[in-house]
Every structure is written in structure tokens, then in C-alpha cells.
Amino acid sequence: MxxxxxxxxxxxxxxxxxxxxxxxxxxxxxxxxxxxxxxxxxxxxxxxxxxxxxxxxxxxxxxxxxxxxxxxxxxxxxxxxxxxxxxxxxxxxxxxxxxxxxxxxxxxxxxxxxxxxxxxxxxxxxxxxxxxxxxxxxxxxxxxxxxxxxxxxxxxxxxxxxxxxxxxxxxxxxxxxxxxxxxxxxxxxxxxxxxxxxxxxxxxxxxxxxxxxxxxxxxxxxxxxxxxxxxxxxxxxxxxxxxxxxxxxxxxxxxxxxxxxxxxxxxxxxGIDAIREKELLLVKRFLEKLKDIPDIRIIGKKEVEGRTAVVSIDFPLYDNGQISYRLYKEFGIMTRCGLHCAPSAHKTLKTFPDGTVRFSFSHFNTIEEVDYTIDSIYKCMDQ
Ligand SMILES: Cc1ncc(COP(=O)(O)O)c(C=O)c1O
Structure with a gap:
């Protein structure tokens, strides 16, 4: 895999x-x-x-x-x-x-x-x-x-x-x-x-x-x-x-x-502009496709304006740690779940103490990887 x-x-x-x-x-x-x-x-x-x-x-x-x-x-x-x-x-x-x-x-x-x-x-x-x-x-x-x-x-x-x-x-x-x-x-x-x-x-x-x-x-x-x-x-x-x-x-x-x-x-x-442009292209695609998935919460801004390439998701019907584990075990996708050493931020975002699953992109990632990640999230939620 x-x-x-x-x-x-x-x-x-x-x-x-x-x-x-x-x-x-x-x-x-x-x-x-x-x-x-x-x-x-x-x-x-x-x-x-x-x-x-x-x-x-x-x-x-x-x-x-x-x-x-x-x-x-x-x-x-x-x-x-x-x-x-x-x-x-x-x-x-x-x-x-x-x-x-x-x-x-x-x-x-x-x-x-x-x-x-x-x-x-x-x-x-x-x-x-x-x-x-x-x-x-x-x-x-x-x-x-x-x-x-x-x-x-x-x-x-x-x-x-x-x-x-x-x-x-x-x-x-x-x-x-x-x-x-x-x-x-x-x-x-x-x-x-x-x-x-x-x-x-x-x-x-x-x-x-x-x-x-x-x-x-x-x-x-x-x-x-x-x-x-x-x-x-x-x-x-x-x-x-x-x-x-x-x-x-x-x-x-x-x-x-x-x-x-x-x-x-x-x-x-x-060039920093080129790096940012690529990362935001990936995040835009990710956010757009996430919006079609029922029963998840995108934490923070839902658009690319005013944000970096870090996206946190809460899966209210599931254990976030379990989703992160399955994304890796079954689909090879590496994310980070929990509180990300920022308890005050999670309290502000109303995701404390359960935390979120964090997906953070670099300009080396591809659109195909974004699409595969979306498919994998659907599969994790199907079962
Ligand atoms: C906003 C912020 N500040 C500080 C740190 C700490 O970084 P480092 O482990 O490189 O000292 C991190 C790392 O997660 C971070 O995201």
C-alpha cells in the first residue's frame, strides 16, 4: 500500500x-x-x-x-x-x-x-x-x-x-x-x-x-x-x-x-507565492469535497481565504482517534489526531477535550492524493 x-x-x-x-x-x-x-x-x-x-x-x-x-x-x-x-x-x-x-x-x-x-x-x-x-x-x-x-x-x-x-x-x-x-x-x-x-x-x-x-x-x-x-x-x-x-x-x-x-x-x-498557491489549490479541493460528506465538522474557516494548509476535522459520530488510525492502517494516510499541543486553541474551537483529525498538506502533495484521501474518509465512515 x-x-x-x-x-x-x-x-x-x-x-x-x-x-x-x-x-x-x-x-x-x-x-x-x-x-x-x-x-x-x-x-x-x-x-x-x-x-x-x-x-x-x-x-x-x-x-x-x-x-x-x-x-x-x-x-x-x-x-x-x-x-x-x-x-x-x-x-x-x-x-x-x-x-x-x-x-x-x-x-x-x-x-x-x-x-x-x-x-x-x-x-x-x-x-x-x-x-x-x-x-x-x-x-x-x-x-x-x-x-x-x-x-x-x-x-x-x-x-x-x-x-x-x-x-x-x-x-x-x-x-x-x-x-x-x-x-x-x-x-x-x-x-x-x-x-x-x-x-x-x-x-x-x-x-x-x-x-x-x-x-x-x-x-x-x-x-x-x-x-x-x-x-x-x-x-x-x-x-x-x-x-x-x-x-x-x-x-x-x-x-x-x-x-x-x-x-x-x-x-x-x-518562491513562497508558488508554494502557497499549490498548497491552497490542494486545500480548496479538499474543503470543497469535504462539504459533501455528511456527519463531519470542518473546524475553523471553510474557505481558503485567510488560512494555511492545515485542516482539522471532527467526526462527531465516531472516535477521532479511531478514524485517524484507520486512515493509516487501511489506506496509508498519515494524519495527526488529538489536541496538537494547543489545548487553548481546541477550547476556542469547541473541540476540547476530544480533539480533531488534522490533515496538513505540503506543496509536494498532489490533487490525486487529495481525492484518494476523500475516498478513504468516505470508506472509513461507511463501515
Ligand atoms: C504554532 C506552533 N508553535 C510552536 C511549535 C513548536 O515547534 P517545534 O517543535 O519545532 O519547537 C509548533 C509545532 O507544532 C507549532 O505548530
Whole structure:
């Protein structure tokens, strides 16, 4: 039985074409550390790391390579940002669609007297930007928000929120786990202070690679989460305060950087618009055909406007876990059921605690795979 991967919201597969080759080349032929050796292979690896910072700048329309920080994933990036910014008795604003990568670090800070407000989204996962204003307090320091829901794909109005943050002198940090590589993300237009990204989802790179970009003012304000060797200023026992060393202690995932480098080149060459167009073509077909199936609920937006290629379905007459299991066991279709590490989003969408079956497409999927998936859903519901 052939297998169809529809779990790209969790991690993308396949990866961009040159990713594996680039990583193997590093591991087989280069293999050394960066910033620590005065030999050719080390300089070569340093050049690739620098070039990857440049590619990230290109992706996010950012202009300061040294303010691109690499981490192991967006969870780490969000921890570094959230814990680096918030001090005792600060207040933070989030949406009700956040992933636990945002919510868990914030909850962990509650013991320091840090509080948060959750701006409610509607049952389609949409947020009214103006609502943010109702939650701003004298001690509000930062707004942290996902760019799009990992449960239902609804995109949040970040540009408007960015303007509100500027008017009220609040830092603005965004989680692009579900949008980087799918939407054009313009650092300046969104009015953000930091963009957190992960390399293994829409960016089509390997697991274990993520990062963030950050402006000078916020980088200076923040405390690092992890201190240690950087290969620089070795005579001092204190962490360097310049970028990116301030936030990049320890040996980085260099094979991962090589993989991400190849993935970013592929995305920039293919074009984000072309990738999004293909994914939305698949989602349009999927949504249209789903609407003919009785006894299912499409969660979130029913049209392609304002959404990503993540579609959640509830099967009220069945156990969602059972449907997801059968789709794989009998038809080879890989989905993800449950709560997707986003309990607040499921509460907003009224799918808590049962969760949904999530189908998430990449531009490598085909119309034939969409049609086969629809047929398979019918068959699962027939029996
Ligand atoms: C919106 C969102 N934020 C954060 C994450 C965490 O990503 P990672 O596991 O790469 O840190 C995910 C992954 O599911 C996500 O969808």
C-alpha cells in the first residue's frame, strides 16, 4: 500500500531536495566546529553558517545578519525570548490560539509574579486586533502571538497587532512555526521586534534547527537563557554581550545549518507565492469535497481565504482517534489526531477535550492524493 504523508503541520516530509545531500557532505567531508579552529574546513563551515544567516534575512526581509540567532527549534527560541524579556511582575498578552511552546514558558514564569491575558478568538480561530487594547495594562511588556493556528490554519492579523504594539510601546514577538515558507513574512511591515522560526516544518529543513531574528533594542534588553562557550572572548568568563554570541552558547547544530541552508535556497528559488498557491489549490479541493460528506465538522474557516494548509476535522459520530488510525492502517494516510499541543486553541474551537483529525498538506502533495484521501474518509465512515 502506498503511503500519503498529510502531517506537514507536525514536520514536513519530504524535505527540500538538496537537504540530505548538503548534510551528508558536511558530515563526510567537513565535520569540524566553527569559530574555534584556524583551518580551511572550519572557515568553510563558518561561511555556510554566515550564508544561512543571510538567507534567513532574505526570507524575513531583515537586514542584520548578526541578529539572526540559531537554536534547536522554535520552542527553544520562544523560551529564550519569553524568559529573556519578562521580569518580575510583568504582564504579557497572548491569543487563545497559542501552542504550548508559548503557553508553557509563560506558565512557568507565574511563580515570579508574571501574569498573562489571553485575547479570545472566535470559533473560526479569528482574532479582532482591536480587542488587544482591552487587555493592555500599565505593566504589559510584550505581546507574543502565533502567526497561524496549528489546529485549524487560521491566520491572525499580525500587521494590525504590530501597529497597536507600537502605539502602546509594547514588544511584539511572533511564532511563525506554521507560516514560515508559506506566507511572505516581512519583518518591517509586521512591526515586530522578534520573529521566532523553526526549520523543519514549512521551511522544509531538518529537525533540530530553529532560531529567531531580533532587533538591537530588544537584544540588548534581553538576558540570555543559556551561557557558555562561544569560541569568542575566551579570556573572559562572562557571556559576550554582542550578537549573535550573546544567545548562541555551545556548539551549534552545524549539520542542521547545512540542511537548512539547502532548504532555504530551494524555497527562495521556488518562491513562497508558488508554494502557497499549490498548497491552497490542494486545500480548496479538499474543503470543497469535504462539504459533501455528511456527519463531519470542518473546524475553523471553510474557505481558503485567510488560512494555511492545515485542516482539522471532527467526526462527531465516531472516535477521532479511531478514524485517524484507520486512515493509516487501511489506506496509508498519515494524519495527526488529538489536541496538537494547543489545548487553548481546541477550547476556542469547541473541540476540547476530544480533539480533531488534522490533515496538513505540503506543496509536494498532489490533487490525486487529495481525492484518494476523500475516498478513504468516505470508506472509513461507511463501515
Ligand atoms: C504554532 C506552533 N508553535 C510552536 C511549535 C513548536 O515547534 P517545534 O517543535 O519545532 O519547537 C509548533 C509545532 O507544532 C507549532 O505548530
Amino acid at each position: 502506498k503511503e500519503i504523508y498529510l502531517d506537514n503541520g507536525a514536520t514536513s516530509f519530504p524535505k527540500a531536495p538538496e537537504v540530505a545531500k548538503s548534510m551528508v557532505n558536511y558530515l563526510k567531508n567537513i565535520g569540524c566546529n566553527i569559530n574555534r579552529g584556524a583551518y580551511t574546513s572550519s572557515f568553510e563551515a563558518e561561511n555556510i553558517v554566515f550564508e544561512t544567516r543571510e538567507l534567513i534575512c532574505k526570507l524575513f526581509h531583515f537586514d542584520k545578519c548578526e541578529n539572526v540567532v540559531f537554536t534547536k527549534n522554535i520552542t527553544e527560541s520562544l523560551n529564550v525570548l519569553i524568559k529573556g524579556i519578562l521580569r518580575e511582575n510583568d504582564h504579557v498578552i497572548v491569543s487563545s490560539m497559542e501552542h504550548n511552546a508559548v503557553m508553557r514558558p509563560i506558565h512557568a514564569l507565574e511563580e515570579k509574579g508574571i501574569t498573562f491575558s489571553r485575547v479570545p478568538c472566535n470559533r473560526s480561530g479569528e482574532l479582532n486586533a482591536e480587542d488587544i487594547k482591552k487587555y493592555i495594562k500599565p505593566n504589559t511588556k510584550v505581546v507574543v502571538m502565533t502567526h497561524a493556528s496549528n489546529v485549524c490554519g487560521t491566520i491572525l492579523p499580525l500587521e494590525e497587532i504590530g501597529k497597536i504594539c507600537k502605539e502602546h510601546d509594547l514588544y511584539f514577538i511572533i511564532d511563525t512555526a506554521q507560516t514560515a515558507g508559506f506566507l511572505e513574512i516581512d519583518y518591517k511591515r509586521l512591526g515586530v521586534d522578534a520573529i521566532a522560526f523553526t526549520g523543519h516544518k514549512g521551511l522544509l529543513g531538518p529537525q533540530g534547527m530553529g532560531g529567531f531574528i531580533i532587533n538591537d533594542a530588544l537584544a540588548e534588553y534581553m538576558k540570555p537563557l543559556i551561557e557558555g562557550g562561544t569560541g569568542s572572548l575566551s579570556e573572559y568568563e562572562k557571556q559576550p554581550c554582542y550578537m549573535p554570541d550573546k544567545f548562541e552558547a555551545g556548539t551549534m547544530n552545524i549539520p542542521g545549518v547545512y540542511g537548512l541552508n539547502a532548504a532555504l535556497k530551494y524555497i527562495l528559488k521556488t
